Amino acid sequence: MAVLSCQTYFINSKKIIKTKPFICCSSSQNNNVKVIINGAAKEIGRAAVIAVTKARGMELAGAVDSNFVGQDIGQVCDMEEPLEIPIINDLTMVLGSISQLKATGVVIDFTDPSTVYDNVKQATAFGMNSVVYVPRIKQETVMALSMLCDKASTGCLVAPTLSIGSILLQQAAISASFHYNNVEIVESRANPLDFPSQDAVQIANNLSNLGQLYNRDDISSDIPARGQVLGEDGVRVHSLVLPGLPSSTSVYFSRPGEVYTLKHDITDVQCLMPGLILAIRKVVRLKNLVYGLEKFL
Secondary structure: OEEEEEEEEEEOOEEEEEEEEEEOOOHHHOOOEEEEEEOOOOHHHHHHHHHHHHOOOEEEEEEEOOOOOOOEHHHHOOOOOOOOOEEEOOHHHHHHHHHOOOOOEEEEEOOOOOOHHHHHHHHHHOOOEEEEOOOOOOHHHHHHHHHHHHHHOOOEEEOOOOOHHHHHHHHHHHHHHOOOOEEEEEEEOOOHHHOOOHHHHHHHHHHOOOOOOOOHHHOOOOOHHHOEEEOOOOEEEEEEOOOOOOEEEEEEEEEOOEEEEEEEEEOOHHHHHHHHHHHHHHHOOOOOEEEOHHHHO
């Protein structure tokens, strides 16, 4: 909105009017989605801060974390300029201040399984939708969140993965499962506590209940070296922890004379950001809980 500024001077009883234009931006015309990142100081949270500030149609409105409290989130993320948004260890306070703007708001939750239900409940109370990326979230929690969102007619996207490449691998694995009777998953991660990974569990669940029974020759084997059975139909997973290996998931399908391999590597958390931005754009239109980013691909 352009506003004309006028200055009046009196010189020898003559009135002289000088004008100069200046631009005044009205926040009431700002339709950007207001994004609050809970877990902003984590590696993925810092990457999300940068991604949101660069994305069109959205803006960072709050940063919540128990670390670096009081520090500017832009400086914590090593951005060229501070964002003038301090990290606050109080989600309710941030939600309250953003709700006063009467704008569309989305809360991104990077916390942990023990707090995610209360976080989404608070966001729902302030009329804001949520994107949840919390590894190892329990299915009971997902069901409770679904009931909460249905009752409040509030949107929530629970994403086991934000990696579009991982989702494409899972979709390709489902297609391949109709043509092969032997399938095993080999994965590598930096942290042994992450095994079996959410990706491996999701792949095994996707391949279960499709009318196939895999690895029949030794489906009942309990030899530890044969790996852990995931799902209900005999899919096995083998996990590696080796310094220098990227976060990787491979799915091997085979039959006599042929091996079909699907492989996906993650070398940087930046690969999750396109999926996160897509999740933010989609969740604002939801009135219920959706499980899995693949629903929007």
